[in-house]
Amino acid sequence: AQKVTQAQTEISVVEKEDVTLDCVYETRDTTYYLFWYKQPPSGELVFLIRRNSFDEQNEISGRYSWNFQKSTSSFNFTITASQVVDSAVYFCALSEGGYQKVTFGTGTKLQVIP
Amino acid sequence: GAGVSQSPSNKVTEKGKDVELRCDPISGHTALYWYRQRLGQGLEFLIYFQGNSAPDKSGLPSDRFSAERTGESVSTLTIQRTQQEDSAVYLCASSFSGERTEAFFGQGTRLTVV
Numbered sequence: 001a002q003k004v005t006q007a008q009t010e011i012s013v014v015e016k017e018d019v020t021l022d023c024v025y026e027t028r029d030t031t032y033y034l035f036w037y038k039q040p041p042s043g044e045l046v047f048l049i050r051r052n053s054f055d056e057q058n059e060i061s062g063r064y065s066w067n068f069q070k071s072t073s074s075f076n077f078t079i080t081a082s083q084v085v086d087s088a089v090y091f092c093a094l095s096e097g098g099y100q101k102v103t104f105g106t107g108t109k110l111q112v113i114p
Numbered sequence: 115g116a117g118v119s120q121s122p123s124n125k126v127t128e129k130g131k132d133v134e135l136r137c138d139p140i141s142g143h144t145a146l147y148w149y150r151q152r153l154g155q156g157l158e159f160l161i162y163f164q165g166n167s168a169p170d171k172s173g174l175p176s177d178r179f180s181a182e183r184t185g186e187s188v189s190t191l192t193i194q195r196t197q198q199e200d201s202a203v204y205l206c207a208s209s210f211s212g213e214r215t216e217a218f219f220g221q222g223t224r225l226t227v228v
Contacts (some may be wrong), residue, residue: 034215043203045219091157093217101170102147102207104216106156 002027006093008103013082014113021077021108023092029053034068034075035093035102045091051075082112116140119199120206126226127196133225135191139208146189147217148181157205162187164202164211196227 013019018032025034036048049059051068059066063080079086092105119138127133131170139146148160159173161182174180183189193200203224207217 023126037219044221045205045207047216047218050216079116101159103159104149104157 002103004096004105006108008108010109012111016079016081023075025073025094033095036077037066038093039089084112087112119146120220120223124224126225130195135204137189137206143208144211150202152202178222199228201227
């Protein structure tokens with residue numbers, strides 16, 4: 001069974017601070033995919049990144065970066081120099097290869113204070 | 115259409131009435147998901163379709179909930195004899211088969227049972 005844990009329920013940071021959102025997953029498969037989604041106050045979930053289990057390279061996209069560590073079953077998300085527009089709920093998700101059911105974590109609400 | 119479309123966007127119903135929620139996935143997406151999101155909560159998996167079949171219905175909370183999909187396209191989530199605890203946003207998502215498994219979400223249907 002697949003499971004995603006986001007232990008941080010809510011985080012508040014002051015604008016321009018860096019913030020890391022944690023994600024720990026459980027799966028029995030060797031092939032799986034990990035995702036991050038953003039849900040701004042408007043409500044629509046926005047896809048941010050997909051990572052497959054065979055690619056442990058960290059990825060950077062602008063102010064966003066992701067750290068995938070298979071040894072600790074973690075896929076953490078860091079926002080550098082946070083901005084008010086980053087305020088949202090962020091969901092980590094897992095899909096096991098060949099099955100495609102996507103399991104979401106409970107989300108981390110990020111509030112960036114100006 | 116260009117994205118996942120859900121209708122209605124808002125639905126207010128009286129306790130005990132039946133409701134139908136509709137999802138039009140992105141054309142060509144064979145996988146379709148329904149999730150429920152209560153106010154301030156994470157995404158709760160309801161059901162997953164691959165084509166017209168539902169290999170995983172484990173998230174349906176009771177036998178009052180059912181879903182179907184026809185033509186590998188439109189899906190309908192039906193809630194019979196609605197209860198106040200059914201009030202939530204119901205989100206639909208779709209994705210391709212294979213590696214391209216990021217899910218694209220609709221705007222959701224906000225259901226309020228009064």
